[in-house]
Amino acid sequence: MLGKHPERAKSLQETQTEPLKKQHLAIDALEGVFEKPMIDVKTLTKAYNLGSMKVPVLKGIDLSVKVGEFVSIMGPSGSGKSTLLNVLGILDRYDDGEYILNGTLIKPLSETEAARHRNQLIGFVFQSFNLLPFKSALENVAMPLYYRKVPRKQREARARKLLERMGMDHRMDHMPSELSGGQRQRVAIARALVTDPPLILADEPTGNLDTKTSEEVMELFTEINHEGKTLVVITHDEEIAARTRRVIHLQDGQIRNF
Amino acid sequence: MxxxxxxxxxxxxxxxxxxxxxxxxxxxxxxxxxxxxxxxxxxxxxxxxxxxFQDTALNSVWINGGKTSLSYKGLTPGRTVSLEIDDVAWLGNLPGVESVGPTKLLDKGYVMRYGKNTGAFQINGISAVNADIQKLSLLSGRQINQLDERESRKVAIIGARVNDVLMKNQLNPVGKTIFVGETPFTVIGVYNKALGEQSPNRVYIPYATLRQVFDPAPTVNMIALTVSSGYRWTDIKPDAIRLLSRRHRFDPNDSSALEIYDISDEVxxxxxxxxxxxxxxxxxxxxxxxxxxxxxxxxxxxxxxxxxxxxxxxxxxxxxxxxxxxxxxxxxxxxxxxxxxxxxxxxxxxxxxxxxxxxxxxxxxxxxxxxxxxxxxxxxxxxxxxxxxxxxxxxxxxxxxxxxxxxx
Known part of the structure; x- marks a missing residue:
């Protein structure tokens, strides 16, 4: 897909809006330093309150993902994968420790700041695609830019570019229900990329796809990674994990080292 | 925003x-x-x-003669109490009575004529005071006034139905002359609504005129009075009943001798x-x-x-x-x-x-x-x-x- 159209990827970067371009240049500069991590987690803990009981879920996670890395986090269910993803995605708070995302300490963020950081730094890709069912492919992709207060025309132009790049030219005005699983996931990936975030968090992105489509999606991820984006994929599938450059194993709320 | x-x-x-x-x-x-x-x-x-109630003074009281139900001073019960014009004057002297006037509705209809049209209608004699108490809702013209009463003028307020029959619903019948029998009456107004009437098909004339032309008997059907401000009917009622019981010889405690209708009570x-x-x-x-x-x-x-x-x-x-x-x-x-x-x-x-x-x-x-x-x-x-x-x-x-x- 992407591999067949390298010129599309290039034109995409050229059409980025001004602030997006600046951000991207900043990331390029960081890449030069390379030691600067995208994700830096130190002795992070989190527990859920179950009645009067505190159930620890994350028991001191140390994790560092450098800018431009492509890693997968593996673990059985109940290992704390989703909690970790929540915390990494600034969708949930943590109790103790430290989480620095792209140089920003995440802990004391207000609700609004958290939403802004999510919008600017992170693109999410989910197992069940999570497109809004009452919006067309194009509108779904453009949504994150709505929350960034980008005018409609620009939103749609950029969303169109990304969908073209995903090979979805002829499906832009289709509703999610009219698309196949693979097409939906491509729309979801386009949506994750639309704000040009430096970090993509994918939660079981191939869980609902057949082998062939899974292959295509992972290929797409590899291409995106080559563009300089940091990718973190959460999965329990060995084959998918094998396609990433580093595998982190999570067990019982802790990183397991081999 | x-x-x-x-x-x-x-x-x-x-x-x-x-x-x-x-x-x-x-x-x-x-x-x-x-x-x-x-x-x-x-x-x-x-x-x-x-x-x-809109056409009725809210402080008005209407008195009808009734039938006695108690024997009184050797008189048997079941006598009809028939109010008279003198009662009106007597009631007018009671403290707390603001104004008082008679109403007399003639039992039979009278044939009336305008041009070639004729019809039979009931005649109701009222005084200018009644006109104040029970205002006829006029479509045009004016109410009966003191001068009409004093001079026993031959003037009439006709009902809209009457206007319809006699004058084929003329737009302004005021000033025209209709004949009741051979007596000419000048129409001074047309009403379309009056208390106690289903449809406006009566002719109202001054009470004094009614006695002079149609029925000289000094009787009245009903006496209408209004209560002065500062008084309530309940203050005046015992005096009024005592007065009428003396004049018509019935037991003041006889509740059926008079039919009294207190508008303020109804309201x-x-x-x-x-x-x-x-x-x-x-x-x-x-x-x-x-x-x-x-x-x-x-x-x-x-x-x-x-x-x-x-x-x-x-x-x-x-x-x-x-x-x-x-x-x-x-x-x-x-x-x-x-x-x-x-x-x-x-x-x-x-x-x-x-x-x-x-x-x-x-x-x-x-x-x-x-x-x-x-x-x-x-x-x-x-x-x-x-x-x-x-x-x-x-x-x-x-x-x-x-x-x-x-x-x-």
Whole structure:
């Protein structure tokens, strides 16, 4: 897909809006330093309150993902994968420790700041695609830019570019229900990329796809990674994990080292 | 804070969920519509009933002669008490009586003629005082005055029905002459409504004229009096009864010897009935409103529950909780306001239609809606919708998006 159209990827970067371009240049500069991590987690803990009981879920996670890395986090269910993803995605708070995302300490963020950081730094890709069912492919992709207060025309132009790049030219005005699983996931990936975030968090992105489509999606991820984006994929599938450059194993709320 | 983007997003969200939007809107519209109708009809009932008194002085008392039921000074019960014109003068001397006048309705109809048209109608003799107490609702012309009475003028106020028959509903019969038998009467007015009449088919002339021309007997059917301010009928009543019992020889405790009709008492009765009806309307109206609130709240609750996933998606792609709450409130506000407005317009429109169509009876006329009440009711519904949208939405945005998105 992407591999067949390298010129599309290039034109995409050229059409980025001004602030997006600046951000991207900043990331390029960081890449030069390379030691600067995208994700830096130190002795992070989190527990859920179950009645009067505190159930620890994350028991001191140390994790560092450098800018431009492509890693997968593996673990059985109940290992704390989703909690970790929540915390990494600034969708949930943590109790103790430290989480620095792209140089920003995440802990004391207000609700609004958290939403802004999510919008600017992170693109999410989910197992069940999570497109809004009452919006067309194009509108779904453009949504994150709505929350960034980008005018409609620009939103749609950029969303169109990304969908073209995903090979979805002829499906832009289709509703999610009219698309196949693979097409939906491509729309979801386009949506994750639309704000040009430096970090993509994918939660079981191939869980609902057949082998062939899974292959295509992972290929797409590899291409995106080559563009300089940091990718973190959460999965329990060995084959998918094998396609990433580093595998982190999570067990019982802790990183397991081999 | 008009933000075109927000409105576009809102329009899409509402139009893509037609059933949801429609149900909420219908609940609000229907509630307001029914409430407006209820209030309007209640007002019509109140107006119609109070209109029964509109032509009558509210401090007036009407006295008819009755039949005795007690023996008195050797007289057997069952005698007819027949009031006379002298009673009027005597009653006028009592302290607390403001004015007093006689009414005499002739039993048989008289043939009347205008040009070639003839018809038989009843004649009612009244005094200028009665004209003040019981104002005939005049379509044109004037009431009978003191001068007519003093000079026993041959003047008449004719009913609209009479005008219809004799003059083929002439637009202005005032000043024309009609003949009662061979006696000419000048028409001074036309009435279309009088207390105790089903349709306006009588001819009113001065009492003095009636005695002179038709019936010299000094009897009267009914005496009308008004009570001076500062007095109540109950203050005067014992004196009046004692006076009449002496003159007509009946037991002052004989309650059937006189038929007394105290308008203020009647008004009080009707007013207490009205306040009962008003209370009933408040209860039913509040009930309707509550049902509307429950309906709207229920739809909002279900809607928000349904949308937990959507909120999760929006949060994951950069919406803050405040963005989502604002969106929910904005949608609720727009639906409830627009739907409420539709219900309000429909209700007021129907009421107006009823009013224009002139549907009225003795107890119902000119329904009208108290807009401030209707608007406050709408306010309550909108508020209920907002609260019912806000509370579960606040819960929903607290749910971690990942949780919301994983549980399908």
């Amino acid at each position: 008009f933000d075109i983007e927000r409105w576009t997003e809102l329009g899409q969200s509402l139009s893509k969920h037609k059933l949801r939007t429609g149900l909420t809107a219908f609940g609000v519209s229907w509630g307001i519509f029914m409430l407006v109708l209820l209030l309007g009809m209640g007002k019509g009932l109140e107006r119609g009933t109070m209109a029964l 009080k009765k009707v007013e207490s009935l009205m306040s009962g009806i008003r209370l009933f309307m408040i209860i039913v109206g509040t009930g309707t409103l509550m049902a509307g609130c429950v309906g709207v709240s229920n739809t909002m609750l279900v809607t928000v529950k349904e949308r937990t996933r959507e909120f999760g998606i929006r949060k994951a792609i950069g919406a803050s909780s405040a963005d989502i709450l604002f969106m929910v409130l904005h949608e609720t506000l727009v639906i409830t306001l627009a739907a409420g407005y539709v219900g309000l317009v429909a209700g007021v429109g129907l009421i107006e239609l009823i009013s224009r169509a002139g549907i009225e009876s003795d107890y119902f006329r000119d329904p009208q809606v108290d807009l401030s009440v209707a608007v406050s009711a709408l306010g309550v519904l909108v508020l209920a919708g907002l609260i019912a949208g806000y509370l579960p939405a606040r819960q929903a945005v607290r749910v971690s998006p990942i949780e919301a998105l994983r549980h399908e």
